Amino acid sequence: MFRRRSQTPTADSPVPVDDPKPQGTPGKGRPTPKRSEAQGRRRSPVTAPTNRKEAYRLQRERDRATRVRQREGMLRGDERYLQPRDRGPARKFARDWVDSRRLPGQYFLPAVFVIMLVSMVPFPVPVRSVVLLVYTLSLPVVMLLVLISSFYVAGRVKREVAERFPGENLKGIGFYAAMRSSQIRRLRFPKPTVLPGGKPVPSKS
16 A cells, blocks of 8 residues: 655765856855864854853953953053043143152152161161161151152142143142152052153163
């Protein structure tokens, strides 16, 4: 009753030797790329984490790379990565104004360190009494110079910012400049972009 369908073996099916593609069809007429070639053209293979531990490790690596990129941007003074207290043309001008000058405040910590080292040297008794006297008198003098310099920097920067950037918020700009002037140049953050005298810092090649 039921007729068995004739099945043609795959091996016996005719295979055309030449199968040209229609010329009018766009995107045709070229051989299909192999899977290895197609995978090689991808920019970066996306590999999903196999377990939770692997996911945490990948997340930590991404977070670490983000922090490194942000820190490098902050050191360069890139506005996209700066803290709110460092952003804006007024703050940039205050930093450049301080960095382009040699002010007494930046020598405060080195001077105190040297004075403390000298006071601990075991000099003879007569010399030691003189050293202690100098140590006692020098600290207040250095602090007074730094205080005077800070008031001068704060007032001068605030006045120049008001002239150069009318309408800019001047709240805290003087204190910002004074605090930067009391820091050692190498420890300032963001890093100085100008040398003492006003010339730009040469880029590292």
